[in-house]
Amino acid sequence: MTAEMQQLANDPNFVVEFAVGDPVPDLVPQSKSDGIKMSGVYFDETKRYVMKKCHLSKDDVRILDVATGQVVLVSHHPGKNPYESLDPLGLGNTEAQHAVHGGEWESSCDVSSRHRSMPSFKIRPKSVSRHGRQYIKKMRGEGDNSIIMNIGKKSKLSTQSVRPHFEVGRGKDGDEEYTISGDMMERTFAIRNVKGEVVAQVAKTTKAMIQTAVLGSGSESTIDIAPGVDCSTMLAIAYGLGQVGCHFVKDAANSYVLDPIKDSLVGSAVEASGLEGVAGAYTDASNGAIKESKKLDKFKKFYKNTFK
Numbered sequence: 639m640t641a642e643m644q645q646l647a648n649d650p651n652f653v654v655e656f657a658v659g660d661p662v663p664d665l666v667p668q669s670k671s672d673g674i675k676m677s678g679v680y681f682d683e684t685k686r687y688v689m690k691k692c693h694l695s696k697d698d699v700r701i702l703d704v705a706t707g708q709v710v711l712v713s714h715h716p717g718k719n720p721y722e723s724l725d726p727l728g729l730g731n732t733e734a735q736h737a738v739h740g741g742e743w744e745s746s747c748d749v750s751s752r753h754r755s756m757p758s759f760k761i762r763p764k765s766v767s768r769h770g771r772q773y774i775k776k777m778r779g780e781g782d783n784s785i786i787m788n789i790g791k792k793s794k795l796s797t798q799s800v801r802p803h804f805e806v807g808r809g810k811d812g813d814e815e816y817t818i819s820g821d822m823m824e825r826t827f828a829i830r831n832v833k834g835e836v837v838a839q840v841a842k843t844t845k846a847m848i849q850t851a852v853l854g855s856g857s858e859s860t861i862d863i864a865p866g867v868d869c870s871t872m873l874a875i876a877y878g879l880g881q882v883g884c885h886f887v888k889d890a891a892n893s894y895v896l897d898p899i900k901d902s903l904v905g906s907a908v909e910a911s912g913l914e915g916v917a918g919a920y921t922d923a924s925n926g927a928i929k930e931s932k933k934l935d936k937f938k939k940f941y942k943n944t945f946k
Contacts, residue, residue: 640798663828665864666835673831674787674808674815676870677757683865689840689876691857696720696736698747699880701861701873703755710756713749713877717742745884748777749877756870759786761881770883773810774874785810787871789878792817804882806875818879829875838863838872840879 670680686704698713717738725732747761757777764771771790778784788810792803804818806829816837820827829838843858863872 663826663836663839663862665839665862666837667864668831668835668837668866670866670868673837673867674806674871675868676759676786676874677868679756679869680867681863681865681869685863685865685869687861687863687869687873688843689857689859689861693723694720699857699877701876704860708755709752711749711751711873711877713747715742715744715747745881747877747881747884749874756873759874761878763881763884764788764790772878772881772884774878782810786874787815787878788812789818789875789882791882804879806878816875818875827879829872836864837867838875840876 665684670678687710688702688704690700690702692698692700692712696714696718698715698718700709700713701711702708703710717736719733719736719742721732745763749759749761751758759777760775762773762775764773771788773785774787774789775784776786787806787808789804789806792805794800797803799819801822802820802824804827805814806816806818807814815832817830818827819830826839826841828836829840831837838861840859840861843860861872861876863869
């Protein structure tokens with residue numbers, strides 16, 4: 639029996655943490671000289687951010703400062719179709735309009751800073767990796783010297799745990815600085831330093847959990863960071879965690895092999911079932927929804943430029 643299984647049998651509190659994560663994490667204050675320093679954004683009390691997916695937008699994920707309500711970081715990748723949710727079957731023509739070199743490239747993630755509160759950076763996959771390792775790099779740098787840290791998944795054999803675990807190392811292949819452990823529902827991810835102290839935690843909000851249960855998806859998460867910890871480092875890790883497993887080989891396979899096959903299958907199914915009229919009406923409806931959302935977007939820009 640592993641140590642984790644023994645703790646499950648003997649510690650009722652660990653049972654809750656194992657299943658859904660620690661609802662009230664004990665974040666340990668740190669010295670500013672400890673850990674990986676990215677840009678040195680420190681606070682003397684626990685700092686909270688909110689991470690949310692961007693809908694009907696070419697951006698991917700935004701992180702907001704809860705105290706100010708301002709967006710501090712935004713991620714994006716080439717070829718994203720902002721209107722995909724309005725046309726899940728891909729019967730409209732918007733996917734081709736936004737495609738870059740044949741499709742969507744999720745493995746190329748750029749994170750832009752807002753209000754100059756933190757540095758911009760980029761996340762790129764390691765060329766060959768069994769654990770989906772990602773490199774977090776300076777936006778303008780090139781080569782190994784631009785790599786700030788790396789993040790990858792740890793094998794269940796090495797962790798002796800059924801829960802997901804990740805590791806964060808300094809530079810391209812430096813020593814492990816942080817360990818990230820999730821719960822069985824992947825609701826929370828606790829970030830621990832080499833001493834085993836929790837320095838940050840990413841957790842899905844109650845609102846997101848309800849949306850997941852009712853609608854099948856919920857993207858809102860909170861990021862709590864301990865005093866004395868570089869917030870820019872923890873937010874970069876949160877982005878890197880979402881990129882683990884993404885790779886340009888997968889993107890290429892999706893763009894040039896799987897997506898054309900799916901389009902062919904959808905077309906064949908429509909023809910075989912005699913539903914060309916229904917498909918045409920669906921296409922018109924999705925294109926109409928996209929057209930109206932574009933009008934709303936233009937109005938938002940007009941409102942911002944005129945009244946604010």
